[in-house]
Amino acid sequence: MPVDPRLRLHRVVVPLSLAAGAITLGSFAVLPLTGLLPGGATAALLVLGLLFGLLVLSARDACSVLTWLVVLLFLVPQPFVLVGPLKSVGNPAGLVALGALAIWAASRVLGLIEAPELHPVRWTLLGFSVAALASYGAGLTRDLTAGEAASMDRVVFQHLALLGIGLLAVDGLGSRERITTLLQRLVMVGGLAAFIGILEFVFSAFDFRSMMLLPGLTTSAELDSYSRSGFDRIAAGASHPIEFSVVTAALVPLAMHFTIHEQSGRWKYWLALLALLSALPLSVSRSGFLTLAVGVAFYVAALTNRGRLNVLVLGVIGLGVFRAVVPGLLGTVRGLFLNADTDPSISGRTEDYAAIPGLMQDHWLIGRGTGTFVPDVYFFLDNQYLATLLQGGLVGLVVFVALHLIGLGVARGVRRRSTDPELRSLGQALAATIASLGVASFFYDSISFRQSAFLLVLAIGCAGALWTLVRDEPKRHHRDAPTGARLDHQIGR
Template sequence: MTSLRDGTARPISAETHGALARTAGVTAATTLTIYIVLLFVVPSNTSIAALGGLGRPAQLWGLFLLFWWALSRLQARTPGTLRSVPQPVRYALAAFVVIALVSFAAAMLRGQPADQVSPATTALLRLASWSGVLLVAMDGIRTYSDVAKLIRRLSLAGAAMAALGLVQFFTGQTWLDWIVNIPGLAFEGTDAAMRGSFTRASGTAIHPLEYGTAVVAAIPLAITTAVNKGFRTTPSRYAGWWWAPVAVILFASVVSVSRSALIGMVVAVIASLPAIPAAYRWLIGVGGGIIAIGVFAFVPGMFGTIMNLFVGASDDPSTQSRTAALARVPEFLSSSPLIGQGFGTFLPRYYIFDNAWVLLLVELGILGALCLAMMVLVAMGSAIWSSRHSPFADVRAMGRALVASLLTISVLLIFFDGLSFPISAGLLFLMIGLTASVRTVAAADEDLVGALRHVSRPEPAQPAASVLPQAKSAQREAVK
């Protein structure tokens, strides 16, 4: 915050808000966009050959972001009158990292088989990478413009992933084998998975479940972006095209031949409804119904396959495995219930938990699972706070959309070990960071309206509604 001539506080511009906002012409939004590209475009099972499992490009970029964030904290110069926006997410992340480090140390002191030390170390580096993404999003994204850019780009990334999945579904090929010809890269190519007579699309993900998570988590963002015409500050005749990503993602979700993806799609659509005006809710419902009917009409056998996914769920081996796994949790947790066996040390040879929350409970104990759950809940709380405190409808919509996306990812982590997959884990921490950035924007909006109200009409106080247009104009001009 800086001061007006009468001493009233007002938000400062992004350029002076912190070192991460703009460093030598490179913005946090740019670095996070690169992360999104690496996360969605580069296949998850691709790595730099010389680095092995540590060489996934998105993971390496996340480590760079952590270094950049730490360096910026040492170099940050802000005015003494800057009002710091409280970020509960920061403390939840710190608690989670501390538990992970304590659990790792305890596991090493107990002694581990040689083949468990490397996975545990790799798990800590993954956590460091995710933390870098979260911290840069939280402390570097401070303006409406940057949040809007990232939400738009996440929507487009989800649509691009869905489009590739549709190509794989209809052709029965992954279309990724050409990567093996790139020198210096290691690519673990696999054939397209099948369920019944249909191809299970995976996009650039390692597994169809990771693909489904990436696609359906983008639904709330895509819907909210379309309703708000791309979050553009000036009208555009191409605004209607933002509904195309929504249609592509919904279509891909229906033909995913994945029970969890269909559940996630329902959760995402329902959770998106509070973020959009009532008039658009009917559009989403009718449009989704038309897409579903079109799929069932033009893809013979799809309706029966989807029905069998749920009707025969009790006899499905994957469902039975998940149910049986719950009975084994006390056995694996008994030796260290509070801090677990050690992050990354519980290898598939012991047991396969198709549930990220359960696996985290075993590896990091009760405290670790509670810390991650608290981080997600606190992030949702920050987004809800922004939706209640910002006077601008588009910022409120952003907060609600992020809540819906986080809820969708959290539900889908019940169905597979999402934290072991690059896209689903990276997307979770990026979304958490964006909830904090929206909280910063909403706090600035609230302060700006209060400052303009006080300056424009000190006696009596000017109603908030009368200064909203002026405040919104000032806010949007500040980010140009």
């Protein structure tokens, strides 16, 4: 009888669990000193201590490790790093991701993880990392500025972190129950982050970043405020409002899935979905709305005609309510699209694209070097595909596109092979999240932002883990869409 992966990983994950427990105990140890800390910092410290305590008491498996990652990714502002010599590499979520890579490697060496040898997601992730390392080597062959060299070293750790998340998810989750649990936690934590953004918009005195600047943390970048057309743009724990909007929008298909299929506690997912949809316009970002449109369209394609109509009606009602509550904001967002052809921020950046062929001379194969295209030295691209071409060459671009296509393929494969309506819907939701993030990469440097980059590989890893469970099932052509029927029943005929 095969051993439960949670038990097999126990020996590797326990040290990380003990570290989390130490942090929890440390948070309570400072209770006598709470008078020396600002009230917001004290509250944030205790909340994080509670979260870590709950996680320590959970199962010692890949799901718990990735849950820690999600909590730190969304609830600790991304510009924050540990005090010390690590600087930007010392981001808490990034360190857990690097730990995930170590756990995966140790588990594979010790034989604690039994996984298919020819899994397409695993090999694509490894190819993505090899291409990045080859590009790193190419960067070392030319004269680099100090900014380019520092950025190149920093981005290597980012790629290792991405590799750790994807590999631990695809090989370590092991069961449908743990995959579903992780995705449910992802939606709930994402909904909490969206609610924090709403508080930032409603209450000008609410400063989440200042509140979360806990002892032992410092900032690796200036904490800028953003505004557009008279509206303050929210970011919550993200690095920028664009990243906040894209990640928020990409989580909507998963939230829709759980509102439809979760049998107990469905109200939690309705609240998370409402928070995600309400927070998105507050970022005043074109990219977020485009991401939302792609994700929802991809997921709604799996519904019946009646289900699609219900979504459309609820969407129109929601827009009307939002317009009444926040007058003028939707008009501002509409203007961003209607006036895009005259927007100087867009035209200026597209004009810079003419310099790309010259920069690529003699670097078409493996690029100019991973992480070397620094905006302060060159210019802003706001296009991850072009950034990947410049830094990783044609090899890097092909592997980056393949990462999205393989992720989409295994997510859709779950839907095509499974006969369980709930599992088919979850596969479609993951495909929608991956597709929406892939389209968003045309409009900003998605891999340069930790939340969007980590979410992409986490979604691909979860899709790959589900595909492992159904890979031996034959593909089927389903004539109906039970997901839509369930939605019809919930909303009313």
